[in-house]
Amino acid sequence: MVIKISYGFKVDIFVSTAVPLRCAAEYLEMTEDYSPENLISKTERFLSQFVFTNVRESIKALKACESVSSLAESLGVTEQCIDSIVSKASLTDPSSFYGWPMNNGGIFAVDRKKQSKDSKTELWFEDLTDLSFPIFRRVILTMKSRDLNPEIVERSLISYAKKHIHRITRSSSPSSSSSTIASENQQRELLETITSDLPITETTTRSLFGLLRSAIILNTSENCRKFLEKKIGSNLEKATLDDLLIPSYSYLNETLYDVDLVERLLRRFLENAAVSSSSLTVVGRLIDGVLGEIASDANLKPEKFYYLAVLLPAQARVYDDGLYRAVDIYFKTHTWISEADKEKICSVMDCRKLTVEGCIHAAQNERLPLRAVVQVLFLEQLQLRQVITGTLLTEEDGDETVVDLGRWKDTVKENQVLRLDLDSMRTRVNQLEKECLYLKKVIVKIDKESLWSIGKKFGCKFTTQVCDSHEATMVDGRSRRFL
Structure with a gap:
């Protein structure tokens, strides 16, 4: 192109060739001293009129500077391109970035119906x-x-x-527009640098989870991961259940999902003293959802499940039905855990926060420990008494309070339903007690048979004594409680 220009041929200048031509003209000293309208003046006029007036053209010119970096730097073209990009970017409205960044491919999912022609220049x-x-x-x-x-x-x-970091989304396939795939070390350095340059202000939560997932896979520095965890934890109420279900990439973790990470994020969230009650409630539902998902993991230890459940403060849960569902799934999957572990996990639940449906299900749930079932029944009986007491006519200061007839009928119906529920619960308790008595009789019979066979073998006689005092006390106490 330079040779054609030297011989007077007409050559069109494009954005991609403007910077190399400017550098070549400077190297060949193609100034006005040798010819009017020489190459230096032509390229400078083209850059000022067609490149530096548009942000996208400035970016293309800056890309072209990479092939002639030394000359472009010395001529100040690189700095001019950067200055033009930043100046034009400052006029951009961030709300014009439609749909960013929602797809898994690594580029951008733009809603073409909503995107106007003018907004295309702002991408x-x-x-x-x-x-x-x-x-x-x-x-x-x-x-x-x-x-x-x-x-x-x-x-x-x-x-x-x-x-440029192909693991930043859940899709494992690299972007189709990426010409080369960076090595793992290059991606790690790139991610750490990008993380350090992130603004301190609020960042899109989904994007941060993508960065954190990549940071875990690439094994970035601890400071990088802590920074991302802190930013996510401060806005945990904006996360989704899918965001928190990050697979466990370490061979040290036996669980399917990284439960320790969820616990750290929750601690970061609770460290914020300015957490509103609404945000706390949202996070409470979110954590109960996580518990429900991880409960079916056979490798999840009881103490890990317990510590994540108990980490939430009491005011974070308006109702405990979500927690009860997670506990029920955990007991169903982990049939091998002891009664002590079951009672410890059930201690996290507040039976007073269970809905009527939750109470009915819990009272008939064979997987729950007996103490939890009795507690549910006891609270149901208290609620029944309170409802009955509240519907009676009361006298205050000698004046009678007349209860509305329609309200009285509704209350009577509710009482009847509660009585039926209580009857079914009592029946369930009686069945459990009968099963316990039957099991004890079987154990006594087995002991007698084994001792008789041993005595016959050695010529000795043994007598078996079973103390039923505790059993009688327990049964009588339960009977008196529900009378």
Whole structure:
């Protein structure tokens, strides 16, 4: 192209060739002293009129600077491109990034129906991902030095990571637009640098989980992972159940999901003294959902399940039905755990927070320990008495309070339903007590037969004594409680 220009041929200048031509013209000293409208003046005019006025064209020109980096730096073209990009980016409205970044492929899922023609020019941050990382980071540092909107900085960083770090999404396939695949060490260094450049302000939670998942797989520094965990934990109420179900990538963990990570994130969330009650309730439902998902893991130890469940404060759960569901699934899967472990896990539940449906199911649940069933029945009886007492006519200061007839009928119906439920619960308790008595009789019979056979063998006689005092006391106490 330079030779054609030297011989007077007309040559079209494009964005991709403008910077190399400018550098070549400088090297060949093609100034106005030798010819009017020489190559230096032509390329400079093209850059100022067609490149530096548009952010996407400036990014393409900056990409071209990489092939002639030394000359482009000395001429100041690289700095001009970066300055143009940052200046135009400051005018961008972050809300114009439709649908970012929702797909698993690593680029961007844009809703074409909602996206206007004008907003296409504001997807310039896609072009930034084509830059080499040293040049890209110079752009980011310039953005931060000029106090650009943190959301623009954040989205530029995470979009770059999504393209060049292939494990950042749940899809294991690399981006189709990536020409080369960076090594694991390069991806680790890239991720640590991007994480350190993230704005301190709020970041998209789903994007942070993607970065954290990659940080775990690539085994980044502890500071990098702690930084991501802290940012996620401070906004845990914005996470989803799918976000928290991160597979356990370490061979040291036997569980399917990384339960320790969930526990650390929850601790980070609870460290924030300014947590609102609504956020706490949302996180409570989220953790109960996690417990329900991990409960079916056969390798999940009882103490691990217990510590995650008990970590939530009492006010985080309005109802304990979600927790009860998780406990029931855990008992169903882990039939080998002891009664002591079952009672310890059940101690996390507050039976007073169970709904009517939850109470009925718990009272008939054979997997629950007997103490938990009795506690549910006892609370049901108390609630029944309170309802009955509340419906009676009361007298205060000698004046009678007349209860509305329609309300009285509804209350009577509720009482009848509660009485039926209580009867079924009492029947269940009686069945459990009969089963216990039957098992004890079987044990006594087995002991007698074994001792008789031993005595016959050795010519000795033994007598078997069984103390039923505790049994009688327990049964009588239960009977008196529910009379």
